Amino acid sequence: MDFSLAASALLESRPLLVGAIHLVMAGAVTVHALLTKREVPAAIGWIGLAWLAPVLGCILYVGFGVNRVKRRARRLKGPVRSHDSVSGDDAPPHDSLDRLRAAVGRITGRELAPGKVAAILDCGDEAYPEMLAAIERAKIHVRLCSYIFRADKVGVQFINALAGAHHRGVKTRVLIDGFGGGFLRSPAYHRLRSHGVPVSRFLHSTLPWKMPFLDLRLHKKCLVVDGESAFVGGLNIGDENVIARRPAAPVRDTHFWLEGPIIRQIEQEFDDDWLFATGEQPIPPGPAHQAIPSRTSPTRAIVAGPDQEDDQLVLIFLSAINLARGSIRIATPYFLPPEQLITALQLAALRGVKVDILLPGRPNHRLVAWAAQTHIRPLLEVGCRVWRSPPPFDHSKLMTVDGEWSLIGSPNMDMRSLRLNFELAVELYDPELAGRLAEIIDARRIQPITLDDIDGRRFIVKLRDAAARLAMPYI
Structure with a gap:
């Protein structure tokens, strides 16, 4: 009872x-x-x-x-960088470009360094041969980071090249994102391990209490060899990036071969990520007295991620857009920016800046493409021009301002890149490069998007697109 x-x-x-x-x-x-x-x-x-x-x-x-990543980052990387001026010059900047240099320096806490783009590489057709050749001639160390690393024909070429470098005594480190590289199975990771190559899957775990890290991704794509050559941009490692082979779902991309002291900054960021992912000390840096190539320009590596106190990429985009006086060109595969960037682009157009935004004519993620439609109308209303590129899907990430400043690297102009992903970009104050990138963007502007296109959608389509926008922070 x-x-x-x-x-x-x-x-x-x-x-x-x-x-x-x-x-x-x-x-x-x-x-x-x-x-x-x-x-x-x-x-x-x-x-x-x-x-x-x-x-x-x-x-x-x-x-x-x-966000648990900030605490872990402080433990492994040390305190975050200060936004104090990185130079001792207290004189006010003379023009908008000087103000932009000062702003990005304060945001990143990093000095400019000499650097140059040795080559602009179109798709894997041009980039992969150069990257593989650099790995094969490596003598000291190789650092490779990729969001997607497949074990297909292209991937096997890289696996063999990395294994060959490792076996001949080159210190080799490889980082693959724990989600983009295959969450349940990562054949490239396992093949590299079978060859003894030091490799890590970034923020990967199948343990339930670590599942939240699925939403935070290493989106960087970089290869650094012997401290002399670096390859950065949007190019992943996979067969779909080699257009000449006619893959089922081809991807156009743009990659960049960098030279000069700027490479040390990229090395440092890889080393921070390696320590962050593994807890192991990184390999020694590149040569201390690297020869400076001719015709360099002021260059700076920019990193962003959820381990930072501030949304550095947002601040840098805002600085560049707000200081523009003549033109802004943006090419991005995914266009889901926060409202403050939409407002900044609107204000730029209203003050007479020519704003051109290039989006893929053939998207690879329908939900993202649907959500992007809701951001286009307010830009068109104030005079911004939005264009679609020809097929195949264009994964390039490019930006130029006033024909003098360029931003290249891995970030998309969407909430994921700006807030959730670990990203690597490089800014260059090089009018010649900005002109070449402007030509690339302009050549792909084949189909303008008009207000009639946006307003002519059926009601159910407008409702679908507006609903898709609610998933912006996570798609």
């Missing part, structure tokens, strides 16, 4: 117990969101979910709303 009464009391008290747990958990989420979420809609959304979806909302917040 006593046991029966105790069980009955427990059953009657269970709703109260669940309610108490819900109050504690939802209250904790509320306090954490209020103290850590800078964006009001994000804070409101998470707090509302925690209170309206008992227990489940709190579990989702712990999984996807808490």
Whole structure:
């Protein structure tokens, strides 16, 4: 009888117990969101979910709303860089380009370095032979980082080249994203390990309590050889990037071969990522007294990721757009920028800057393409021009301002690249390069997007596109 009464009391008290747990958990989420979420809609959304979806909302917040990467980064990389001036010159900048140099220097905490683009490489057709040749002639060390690394024909070529370098005594390190490189299976990773090549999968784990790291990705693509050559851009490693082989889903891309002291900055960022991913000390840096190639320009490596206190890429894009006086050209495969970048582009057009944005004519992710439609109309209304490129899908990421400043590398102009991904970009103050990139972008502007195109969509299509935009932070 006593046991029966105790069980009955427990059953009657269970709703109260669940309610108490819900109050504690939802209250904790509320306090954490209020103290850590800078964006009001994000804070409101998470707090509302925690209170309206008992227990489940709190579990989702712990999984996807808490940024653990910043704490881990501070532990492994040390304190974040200061935004103090990186030069001792207190004189005010003379023109917009000087102001941009000063702004990016303060944002990144990094000096400019001499560098040059030795070659602009079109797709894997031009880039892969140069990259493989650089690995094969390596004498000291090779650092390779890729978001996607397939074990297809192209991937096997890279695996064999990296294994060959490792076996002849070249210090070789390879980083592959834990999601883009294959979450459940990563054949390239396992093949490299079977050859003894030091390789790591970035933020990868199949353990349930580490599953939230699925949403944070190493999106960088870089190869650094002997501290003398670096290859950066948007090019992953896979057969789809070799157009001449006529793959089923071809991808056009643009990659860059860099030379000069700027390579040391790229090396440092790879080394930080290696320490971050493995906890192991990186290999020694490249030669201390590297020869400076002729005709260099001021250049700077820019990194961004969820381990930073500020959204550095957003600040840099805003600085470049706001300081533009003549022209802005942007080529991006995914166009889902935050509202402040849309506003900055609108204001640039209103003050007479020619703004051209190039998007793929044939997208590879329908949801992203649908969501992007909602950002185009406000730009067209103020005079920005938005274009579609010819097929195949164009994965290039390019930006120029006023024919003098260029930004190249891995970032897309979307919320994922700006807030969630670990990205690598390079800025160059080189009018010749900016002119060449402008020619590439202009040559691909074959189909303008008009207000009639946007307004002529059926109601159900407009509704679909507006709904897709809600997933912006995660697609």
